[in-house]
Amino acid sequence: MKTVVRIFLLGVLLLAVPAFAEDATPQVVIDKFAYAPTALTVAAGTKVTWVNKDDTPHTVVENNKKFRSAALDTGDSYSYTFTEPGTYHYFCTFHPKMVGTVTVTAKN
């Protein structure tokens, strides 16, 4: 009986993991006037999502405006797909002391 359950669970995991990996986009949470994580590393082609959990609006703006969100109110999110490897510095145009980095590595 135990073995059956184990095999069943393994099957669930095997099925679940690829599906999870496809859906998951790395998330940066904006909370208490900070991006968390502040530095994120992803492979080229990855979509990154920022979610604002503060009761103050924030933005996500690349230093050279390669990408730029609208004002994100509480609960709003913004996504950007990084296609080119490199280091992307971004900040909040409401609170320029808030800064973050996304490092994009070459596709595996």
Place this chain on the structure above:
Amino acid sequence: MTDTLKDFSIDRRSALKCMAWAGTGVLWTLVGGVPRAFALDDAGAAAAMASGSSAFHFVQISDSHIGFNKLANPDTAKTLTQAVEKIKAMAVQPSLILHTGDITHLSKPEQFDTAAQILGGFSMPVHYVPGEHDTQDEGEGKLFLERYGKGTKGTGWYSFDDHGVHFVALINVLGFKPGSMTSLGADQLKWLADDLSAVSSSTPVVVFAHIPLWTIAESWGWGTEDAAQAMALLKRFGSVTVLNGHVHQVFQKVEGNISFYTARATAYPQPAPGTAPEPGPLTVPADQLGDYLGVRSIDTVTGTSKLSITDSKLSDKV
């Protein structure tokens, strides 16, 4: 209850030194940094001024954040309306109104529309500068400028004269650089130098901008990186009043002839630096919100040589 923050007096010699320009039958004098008009008689002597007849009175409102609807104030349109009603009920109607930015919360067209409806009923001119909440549209301030930018220079700065006072509107919400406080920028400072070069040192100057032009809390971005360069240009004037918003509470500082004031919001309070880990809306008991919001009057005190700044709370009885 109102709290008069600071009275400025000026001694007789300074007042005489500041005596300004005799025009066609009117003599303007500066009393306490505010000019007063005297009719000239045929011999060119100044006639006695009718008591209170030339008192100049204007109002500052700030940070209405139309569109904000969180716990700290679920109805910012209502509190802005209360501020407008308070101004309309003033015994002496102001000659003009300054709005020192953050008219809207998220730079959305419908938020600008609502603000314009509430602020549209004044008979006197309302002069605006944007806050950083007004310049987050795709055009980075285009919506604000379409509505309020007529006749402005650069990213929206301008100056004008009223009752002998030189007013300067500065923009410090578009010079954001990552990791630092905001700035005015070289172009605007150059314009300011040019603009002021045509103004005599005895002319009172009122400078208004959204973010404080002195550093209140560097880590919160409550300051302007290159404000000192603007102040260097203003140093030679006998009376300079700097009016800002952004911090949603009253702070003041005097440096030589330059007096700095930040104003209460009409939307919601924010914590004082050092009392909270970060800025942002401060929720107070709903029945006390009016104690934290307000409008500011700037006027002459009739019969004395004083310019007085009075901050009143929305909860004050008129």
